[in-house]
Amino acid sequence: MTSVFSSSNDASTGLPGGSEVIVLPDGRTRANRPARADGSAADRARSGMGWGFTAPFLILYALFLVGPTLYNVVSSLFNTSLVKPGLGEFVGLSNYRQALGDPEFWRTFGHTLWFTVLTSVPLVILSLLLALLADRFAHGKWFFRCAFFAPYVLPSAVIVLIWKWMYADQVGLVPAIFGGLGITSPSFLGDPAWSMTAVAITTIWWTLGFNFILYLAGLQEIPREVHEAAAIDGAGPWQRIRHIVVPMLSRTTALVAVLQVIASLKIFDQIYLMTSGGPDGSTRPSLEYIYDTGFTDYRAGYASTVAVVFVLIVLAVSLAWVALNRRNGKAA
Incomplete structure (x- = not known):
């Protein structure tokens, strides 16, 4: 039987006041000392150090994000x-x-919204398929990471120069490919029916690597034992992908989809540099409308209003998507 005795601060015990002496069943004793009185002071010191380290970020955050947002x-x-x-x-x-x-x-x-549909769906599906193919290689995954991620680190101006040359009428690479196949090439950046599709293809090529890296990291978190057990049970490659890989990547897919939708809704730079919203305003996105209203028409107040409305719409779409994914995750 274990006994507990309270000790006072005297020479008979040699323990500080308030300590407990626990007598174990085998006759041995163990002192249970109270927490040190200066623990709260140490916690306050650590908390102060934490605030000190985060203060520069908080100041910059308030100056360049919170302040302009409130002013807007x-x-x-x-x-x-x-x-x-x-x-x-x-x-x-x-x-x-x-x-x-x-x-x-x-x-x-x-x-x-049309640009978001043209880019988000292919960027989720293609990145998953390419990650599945790259994951099958036992060696050399670093090469695929570099190959697919390299365009993502390039600035938008470089991407636009590359693809404007490729789309250029008569002298571009893409019209040359069409001509080699005996097909009349459309004016990709000059035809309203093709201009948004051309920008979407450029964006897919440019940003595919980011989603690819996320999916490849998610695939590497799936234990190999799960694949081996499924193979022993007779599951083929397609069955393993459908019933094991895709369900286990559901959280990664939700993250990729949310990030991609938000990024596509904020489209501005590549459209502004490639088409300037043309031809005939067929590719003009919301952010370019806000930019033209504020800096071309000098209506800063109305531009701020449109920006607030647009942010609220994007926020509502994002929250609805997150809530839908959480509900599906709980149901699963």
């Missing part, structure tokens, strides 16, 4: 102009009513 929300309630000092005349929610009824805003938002 405030200016959306005013008739602010870049050619006039101050916020201008207070107009309340009239800018929001105008934005929600602006056909050009919804037209550019439709272009943004």
